[in-house]
Amino acid sequence: MADVLREVTDTDLDAIEIGAAILGTGGGGNPYIGKLRCREELKKGRRIPVIPLSELADNALVVSLGGMGAPVVGVEKIEQGEECLRALKAIEKETGRRVDALISAEIGGANSMEPMLTAAQAGLPVVDGDGMGRAFPEMQMTTWSIYGHRAVPAAMADEKGNIVVIRDTPTDHWLEHIARAAVVPMGAACGLATAPMSGAFVKRVAIPNTITQALNLGRAVLHAHRAHLDPIRTVIEQENGRLLMTAKIVDLERHLKGGFAVGHLTLEGFGDFAGESGHIDLQNEFLVFRRGGVVEACVPDLIVVLDSDTGLPITTEMLRYGQRIAVLGLPCHDLLRSPEALEIVGPAAFGYPDITYEPMPAAGGRAA
Amino acid sequence: MADVLREVTDTDLDAIEIGAAILGTGGGGNPYIGKLRCREELKKGRRIPVIPLSELADNALVVSLGGMGAPVVGVEKIEQGEECLRALKAIEKETGRRVDALISAEIGGANSMEPMLTAAQAGLPVVDGDGMGRAFPEMQMTTWSIYGHRAVPAAMADEKGNIVVIRDTPTDHWLEHIARAAVVPMGAACGLATAPMSGAFVKRVAIPNTITQALNLGRAVLHAHRAHLDPIRTVIEQENGRLLMTAKIVDLERHLKGGFAVGHLTLEGFGDFAGESGHIDLQNEFLVFRRGGVVEACVPDLIVVLDSDTGLPITTEMLRYGQRIAVLGLPCHDLLRSPEALEIVGPAAFGYPDITYEPMPAAGGRAA
Numbered sequence: 001m002a003d004v005l006r007e008v009t010d011t012d013l014d015a016i017e018i019g020a021a022i023l024g025t026g027g028g029g030n031p032y033i034g035k036l037r038c039r040e041e042l043k044k045g046r047r048i049p050v051i052p053l054s055e056l057a058d059n060a061l062v063v064s065l066g067g068m069g070a071p072v073v074g075v076e077k078i079e080q081g082e083e084c085l086r087a088l089k090a091i092e093k094e095t096g097r098r099v100d101a102l103i104s105a106e107i108g109g110a111n112s113m114e115p116m117l118t119a120a121q122a123g124l125p126v127v128d129g130d131g132m133g134r135a136f137p138e139m140q141m142t143t144w145s146i147y148g149h150r151a152v153p154a155a156m157a158d159e160k161g162n163i164v165v166i167r168d169t170p171t172d173h174w175l176e177h178i179a180r181a182a183v184v185p186m187g188a189a190c191g192l193a194t195a196p197m198s199g200a201f202v203k204r205v206a207i208p209n210t211i212t213q214a215l216n217l218g219r220a221v222l223h224a225h226r227a228h229l230d231p232i233r234t235v236i237e238q239e240n241g242r243l244l245m246t247a248k249i250v251d252l253e254r255h256l257k258g259g260f261a262v263g264h265l266t267l268e269g270f271g272d273f274a275g276e277s278g279h280i281d282l283q284n285e286f287l288v289f290r291r292g293g294v295v296e297a298c299v300p301d302l303i304v305v306l307d308s309d310t311g312l313p314i315t316t317e318m319l320r321y322g323q324r325i326a327v328l329g330l331p332c333h334d335l336l337r338s339p340e341a342l343e344i345v346g347p348a349a350f351g352y353p354d355i356t357y358e359p360m361p362a363a364g365g366r367a368a
Numbered sequence: 369m370a371d372v373l374r375e376v377t378d379t380d381l382d383a384i385e386i387g388a389a390i391l392g393t394g395g396g397g398n399p400y401i402g403k404l405r406c407r408e409e410l411k412k413g414r415r416i417p418v419i420p421l422s423e424l425a426d427n428a429l430v431v432s433l434g435g436m437g438a439p440v441v442g443v444e445k446i447e448q449g450e451e452c453l454r455a456l457k458a459i460e461k462e463t464g465r466r467v468d469a470l471i472s473a474e475i476g477g478a479n480s481m482e483p484m485l486t487a488a489q490a491g492l493p494v495v496d497g498d499g500m501g502r503a504f505p506e507m508q509m510t511t512w513s514i515y516g517h518r519a520v521p522a523a524m525a526d527e528k529g530n531i532v533v534i535r536d537t538p539t540d541h542w543l544e545h546i547a548r549a550a551v552v553p554m555g556a557a558c559g560l561a562t563a564p565m566s567g568a569f570v571k572r573v574a575i576p577n578t579i580t581q582a583l584n585l586g587r588a589v590l591h592a593h594r595a596h597l598d599p600i601r602t603v604i605e606q607e608n609g610r611l612l613m614t615a616k617i618v619d620l621e622r623h624l625k626g627g628f629a630v631g632h633l634t635l636e637g638f639g640d641f642a643g644e645s646g647h648i649d650l651q652n653e654f655l656v657f658r659r660g661g662v663v664e665a666c667v668p669d670l671i672v673v674l675d676s677d678t679g680l681p682i683t684t685e686m687l688r689y690g691q692r693i694a695v696l697g698l699p700c701h702d703l704l705r706s707p708e709a710l711e712i713v714g715p716a717a718f719g720y721p722d723i724t725y726e727p728m729p730a731a732g733g734r735a736a
Contacts (some may be wrong), residue, residue, distance in 0.1 A: 090535065161538045164546060167458065168531040177553035178532060185545035 005128055005212045008048040008116055013038055015218030018312070020112030022217055022235060023210070025302045026316040027261075027285035028109020028135030029069065035113055037081050041120035048116045049125040051101055053208045056127055060100040060199030063091055064131055064144055065118060066111035068156070068183055068192045080159030083191030084118040090155035090163050091193045099196060103127040105142055107210040108135030108285075109315075114191070116211075126211070133207030133333045134302050136345060137260060137284045139179065140172035144197060146341050147205040151175050151194035158186040207333045221311055231311025232326045235304070241330035242360065244289055244297060245278045246271045246308050249323045254316070260284050261316050267327070278327065280305070282316050287350050289327060298352070300337065300345045301360040302330035331360045373496055373580045376416040376484055381406055383586030386680070388480030390585055390603060391578070393670045394684040395629075395652035396477020396503030397437065403481055405449050409488035416484045417493040419469055421576045424495055428468040428567035431459055432499055432512055433486060434479035436524070436551055436560040448527030451559030452486040458523035458531050459561045467564060471495040473510055475578040476503030476653075477683075482559070484579075494579070501575030501701045502670050504713060505628060505652045507547065508540035512565060514709050515573040519543050519562040526554040575701045589679055599679025600694045603672070609698035610728065612657055612665060613646045614639045614676055617691045622684070628652050629684050635695070646695065648673070650684050655718050657695060666720070668705065668713045669728040670698035699728045 008016065017031045038048065056062070065084045092099055102115040102122070107130040119126040131142030145151060151172045156164045156179060164182050169175045175194075183190050220238045224231040236243055247267035254263030260283050267278035279290040286303035289296050297303050305314045308324045336345055337359055347355035376384065385399045406416065424430070433452045460467055470483040470490070475498040487494040499510030513519060519540045524532045524547060532550050537543045543562075551558050588606045592599040604611055615635035622631030628651050635646035649656040654671035657664050665671050673682045676692045704713055705727055715723035 160542070161536060162534075162542055162546060163536040164550070165533040165535050166530075167533050168529060170529045174528070174530055174553070178530060178550055181553045182532070182546055182550040185542070185549045 004052050005050045005215065007050055008038075008126075008211070010039060010042050012215055015222055016112060016211065016214045017218065018221050019214030019217035020107055020109060021313045021315070022304055022306070023107055023133070023214060023302065024109035024135040024313065024315065025285045025304055026282060026314070027137065028106060028111065029067070030315070031110050031113045034110050034117055037117050038113055038120065041117060046120040046123075048120050050211060051125045051127050053127060053129045053203055053206055056101065056199040056203055058198065058200035058203070061097055061196045062101045062103050062127060062199055062202045063088060063099045063193050063196050064103050064105045064142065065191065065193040066105040066114045067189060068139070068179060069189045081117070082121065083157050083159060083189070084114050084193065085121045085191070086157035086163065087155045087191040087193035088118055088122060090157060090165060091153065091196065094153045094155060094165050094167070095196060097196060099124065100199075101125050101127050103202060103206065104130040104210070105139070105194070106130060106132045106135050107207070107214055108132065112211070112214055127202060127206065128211045129202070129206035129208045130210045131206065133210055133336065134300070135285055139176045139192075141345050143205040143207060143335050143341070144194070145172040146344050149195070149197050149201060154179065154192060154194045156182060156186065156190045156192050158190045160187065162186050205335060207335060224311065232306060232308065232328070235306065235311060236328060239330040241302075241304075241328050244303075244327040244329050245269050245273045245276065245291065246326050247273060247278055247324070249319065249321055249325065252319055252321050254282070254319065265319065267325075270324070280327065283350055284316060286316070288347065288352065288355065289329065295355055297329040297360055298347045298355055298357060299350060300332040300341065300357070302332055304328040304330055329360050372420050373418045373583065375418055376406075376579065378407060378410050380583055383590055384480060384579065384582045386586035386589050387582030387584070388475055388477060388586075389681040389683070390589075390672055390674070391475055391501070391582060391670065392477035392503040392653070392681065392683065393672055394650060394654040394682070395505065396474060396479065397435070398683070399478050399481045402478050402485055405485050406481055406488065409485060414488040414491075416488050418579060419493045419495050421495060421497045421571055421574055424469065424567040424571055426566065426568035426571070429465055429564045430469045430471050430495060430567055430570045431456060431467045431561050431564050432471050432473045432510065433559065433561040434473040434482045435557060436507070436547060437557045449485070450489065451525050451527060451557070452482050452561065453489045453559070454525035454531065455523045455559040455561035456486055456490060458525060458533060459521065459564065462521045462523060462533050462535070463564060465564060467492065468567075469493050469495050471570060471574065472498040472578070473507070473562070474498060474500045474503050475575070475582055476500065480579070480582055495570060495574065496579045497570070497574035497576045498578045499574065501578055501704065502668070503653055507544045507560070509713050511573040511575060511703050511709070512562070513540040514712050517563070517565050517569060522547065522560060522562045524550060524554065524558045524560050526558045528555065530554050573703060575703060592679065600674060600676065600696070603674065603679060604696060607698040609670075609672075609696050612671075612695040612697050613637050613641045613644065613659065614692075614694050615641060615646050617687065617689055617693065620687055620689050622650070622687065633687065635693075638692070648695065651718055652684060654684070656715065656720065656723065657697065663723055665697040665728055666715045666723055666725060667718060668700040668709065668725070670700055672696040672698060697728050
């Protein structure tokens with residue numbers, strides 16, 4: 001597993017699916033369909049070459065892409081499969097330049113698979129890294145935007161032949177607003193590719209090696225299953241995280257607000273956490289974990305909810321009253337912890353101006 | 369007034385405003401702000417040259433443009449004034465071609481003024497004609513679309529610097545859907561320019577001479593005011609129309625549906641029409657007029673509501689209980705009466721599959 005990843009093969013896809021879903025922290029969409037589409041491409045003899053971030057040429061032209069859905073949870077349309085490819089071609093036409101490599105905007109969830117699928121279709125390599133290191137709900141929440149790349153011109157394409165180029169916007173926030181509105185008549189799902197970046201920039205700001213990370217994380221979980229090891233412990237060790245609580249969901253409020261799944265969970269601890277109460281706020285992703293009313297973990301650190309028996313991730317729309325879960329905190333990458341990053345992806349950006357982000361201490365076990 | 373119009377000057381603007389508002393058949397937005405902006409441009413020494421349709425070169429490149437608002441009646445934002453100019457420039461960039469002349473998508477209402485404003489700003493002439501000969505609520509309802517021109521690539525621009533190019537769509541209906549969604553985050557108003565057309569095509573399908581028509585209509589109304597003539601009679605004679613009813617509004621239902629003003633009026637005749645009842649259905653524009661329950665006029669013919677005293681047009685959002693109005697029927701241009709046109713702008717397209725369009729008989733007075 002210490003080998004440098006040079007290519008994604010069929011046997012890797014199941015593991016990446018699991019790892020990406022864990023890194024989705026409850027959101028990011030389901031990578032399952034994308035996995036099947038990647039598998040189809042590989043069966044046709046196409047390949048998914050991977051470029052390690054460190055080997056990316058400074059002058060390489062890299063496009064970040066992914067699927068964008070209207071934020072209506074549970075009404076996900078299955079993509080025709082070439083939406084991102086069409087968006088990529090629209091970007092090449094718009095800029096008059098040939099793209100050298102693709103990178104995921106978001107490793108967490110469905111968009112782990114999209115650039116790999118497009119890479120196979122387009123005969124391009126995919127860079128081992130992404131723009132979030134997890135899932136976030138909006139497009140300006142990438143390290144590309146945070147560290148100064150302007151995402152326009154960006155191109156949206158759907159399966160019906162609609163192609164929309166958002167050529168100029170005052171900020172990437174505007175791109176998010178306009179694309180979010182335009183995707184609705186496009187059947188609520190499209191592929192979206194943003195303005196090409198230089199290899200030098202991507203090397204500097206990408207969350208590094210996240211395909212490898214998802215792959216290794218998924219492999220570890222699968223190995224734990226086969227070897228009858230504790231998958232929860234496996235995830236924690238693999239990601240240098242912490243077990244925040246094992247608990248039963250005793251209350252669940254979830255509704256749609258502005259198209260996003262918004263709500264919170266109330267938890268009653270069991271095992272080592274018997275007698276404790278917990279609380280998780282969610283907005284598509286899990287945002288804030290409180291123990292006895294006190295914040296213990298929050299964005300941009302990853303709050304992950306796993307089935308306490310299987311260790312498999314539970315997305316926000318799959319939460320149910322009475323579920324027994326393990327809540328994990330995984331430290332985010334330092335690129336998400338800078339002042340400029342926290343302005344875009346810190347708690348205040350999600351409506352928690354009173355929560356001061358404190359980097360989660362990386363530790364295998366429970367904090368003292 | 370028989371002279372060929374070669375240029376729009378300051379003194380023409382008030383008349384065009386009135387004429388365009390009458391041709392708006394209750395919708396199309398208010399041309400007042402556009403008129404003031406045109407006046408500002410003329411004061412700066414800029415000009416609004418007009419090309420008669422018959423003199424347009426076959427190989428001239430003509431762009432149809434206008435303002436597009438989110439369909440929320442009464443929440444019209446005042447444009448910054450260069451939205452359409454920016455959209456025009458985006459089209460020139462997208463196609464790599466220099467545009468020779470502009471034409472209004474819609475002479476009725478506010479979009480009578482937009483191409484004249486852009487013409488003054490861009491130093492281009494405006495063609496004497498338009499794509500509707502009246503106002504319609506949606507973009508595919510132009511003679512350009514009806515007679516086979518594809519409106520993509522189309523460009524939208526707002527005052528904040530957002531530029532969206534809708535590069536490809538399967539039909540112009542899709543363009544309408546996507547643009548209508550994208551305009552909402554753009555502050556609910558933008559300038560929209562569509563794919564260039566050849567002069568030869570425009571000569572064949574434009575509703576001809578509609579700037580001149582609006583100008584002469586407005587002049588006639590202004591003259592009637594000065595000369596204490598009957599302005600209602602003046603409009604009827606000028607447009608070869610019919611007086612359908614003079615009446616009081618005795619019931620008014622109007623609500624927003626899909627963003628459009630939808631509703632109906634119940635009328636109680638007075639004067640020559642005493643004892644008669646009338647009914648008008650509206651969807652932004654006035655669509656159907658019934659007398660005693662029987663359809664007497666419907667789209668695409670123009671149903672115009674004027675103040676019965678002043679002869680000035682009343683838009684759908686200015687309707688009030690108790691108003692005394694004159695309802696006029698004006699024949700639309702034959703280009704809107706073909707089978708292919710009726711499919712897009714006939715009664716069935718507005719949700720009246722049971723109404724068969726019968727061309728309104730052109731007559732000065734009341735039908736026998």
